Amino acid sequence: MTLDKAAVGPDWDSLYATRMKRVAPSEIRERMRLINQHSLIHLGGGLPDPAIFAYDLLAEASAAILGDPARARLALQYAPSEGHLPLREWLTGYMASLGVPCGIENIVITNGSQQALDLIGKMLLDPGDVAAVEMPSFIGALRAFDAYQPQYIAIPEDTTATGATLAGAKLAYAGPDFRNPTGTTLTRAEREGLLTLAAAAGTPIVEDSCYEKLRFVGETIPSLLALGVARTGSIENAGVLYTGTFSKTIAPSLRVGWVAGPAAAVRKLTLLKQASDLATSALNQMVLLDVVRDHLDSEAVRMSAVYAERCGSMLDALARHMPADVSWTRPEGGLYVWVLLPEGMDGSRFAERALVERGVSTISGAAFYPSDPRKNTIRLSFSLASVQDAAEGIRRIAELVEEMRG
Template sequence: MIDWDARYAKRAGRMAASEIRELLKLLEQPDIISFAGGIPDPALFPQAEIAASYHGILSDPARAAAALQYSVSEGYPPLREWLAGYMANLGVPCGRDNIIITNGSQQALDFLGRLFINPGDPVLVSDPTYLGALQAFNSYEPSYVHFPHDLAGAAGFEPGGAKPAFGYIMPDFQNPTGVSMDMAEREAVLGLTHKLDIPLIEDAAYEKLRYDGEPLPPLLALECERAGGIDNGRVIYCGTFSKTVVPALRLGWVVAPREVIRKLVLIKQASDLHSATLNQMVMFEVASKTLDANIGRIRSTYKARRDAMLAALESHMPQEVTWTKPLGGMFIWVTMPERLDGAKVLHRAIDEARVAFVPGGAFRSDASGRNTFRLSFSLSDVDSIAKGIERLGDVLKSAIEANAD
């Protein structure tokens, strides 16, 4: 038989299965309480509106012909026009030529890695950072350097070594920690990228999921103000409909200077020609009609679950354990005593308590921080959250006692 491993390109050695994707298989076991995947609640999907939109498009011969045909790589023009208005409301004046539609924001991250990373280039990321970004970038063989933990002082940070290909950061309700950047941190990060003269990728996947506090402008909005317009700036914004409308249509978008969009269009053409036109037409109709009306219900549902998880952590976690208190998003980041390993605790939690989470090492480029893990509160109801965190607290108490010095 052929030795396939010997035939693969060297970069294939950096491709690894997502721990989250593997853990999602546990959802098929009905007795597992899973706090693993950051999965939207399907009860919040606008199913009736989606069904009506598909029916309306496909029952109209002219629209059906357009929906089922090849289309432009940039994306469905009415959807891009609508997104230009959406971005303007966030403080980002732009036109549809500044926007490309992608198959989810995950494809956007892959394309941006392909566009900017040469083998061995450093990429500047948070520590920890989004696992999907590491997976997307790893195929292009980068190394990694980290933003300072004190982002307010980022403008004075010296990463050392070669200039990073770009910075990647999630300013609102970061995956995995749930933390958000304040205004001083946003300005400092922009100052750092200007000092280093590098692009900055802003991942805004959870931007709409704010439950407390006043919204802050996207990095792209601040950059447009600094630079005198989007085409003069260095920030590239990645958005997605997966968290606010529905994930299965696999639609995201990139907003960037037109010069960058032109290159991304060439990558899109070589990759899959274009995102499914039918799905884009449906998303345009559904998002433009229902997003503003539905986002309040989404926020209130997830806020109640976040509050339930924070209350349960307060009641049931041993005092040696700490956690973040996010203002929005889907995640809480838990830190255990350094002597504990999140992967080992996960096995105990599944076997003894039928509770799942994601070990923290998955979110670090060097697999460090093994005494951390991520909890997601988006999919479980309030009662399941209370029950699951109580069980998990018992597991952690036992693990800490067993590993006492």
């Protein structure tokens, strides 16, 4: 019997657009599906800890908005594509406090900073264009840019070295503070170096400021955008698109982030945003505004204190248990520690065995490189596991290092 075509349906594989070749599941998302397994020690995904979200503040703000008919009507209606005006106005004040005077025309609200990265890729990248990224880089940015089919080059590790260049790149994506995945921070000199390279190449910097407010050690360093404004006098000429988010300081499910940048680019991003999803939830933006107006700093301080303690105990456990040929970064904030396993040890295999044999989730570092990964790496997150669990998790994976060496 031959099946007639209508009964089998379309041949999906032959229909996908070329860009789908690069759209692949992320190891992190796959591992996050395991998140409900109770016995696991979670050192893998970088989810903020839901035990420390500001439930009372969010409940109070939601009730006040929905309990007031005039505000409720606004909250349940479509918001403008560029975002809820009072939130954008508040953000101009917030950006000014970071050394970035700007107007509402410089701010567009997005569904988290992830959507901002997607829209920026869509705005700037044609197939084959060059995107300069840190190696390793935030996997969500790579996946967002992948759909626009760029070629990747590495942002020079030493931005001040002779011959360092970004020439030809349509964008340079950088995470200046406690970046995902390495937990490392660009010094002020490195930021200035990157701005100089970008200006020389005419390349816009995409500054992912996701973790900026989660500093728990050391002095705040001005953002690339703030330094760009200081050099050029205005956000219009600073050459930086800054992506911000409330996911790590208030709650990720609200999906509220923003882009701050030159008005013309912000207008283009708003048009793309409109075509993509019309607008971010008005209710979520209004709730957030009610909370952040008075509590953003105290919430960031409260959360940073929790992560600081967990980070400290993870670093202590690493020092206590890991052999001498394993090294790791010492973050000044954020959620991540990057571990260099002994030379020749495969991080993917290691992460697999840690999960299956030791009940510890980690992420293989290779996932964070667009190509030529440094294979003996893993990323650990101290966001979720208790101090005791993290110490136990590190003890177990240190044993695994010895076992895999043998």
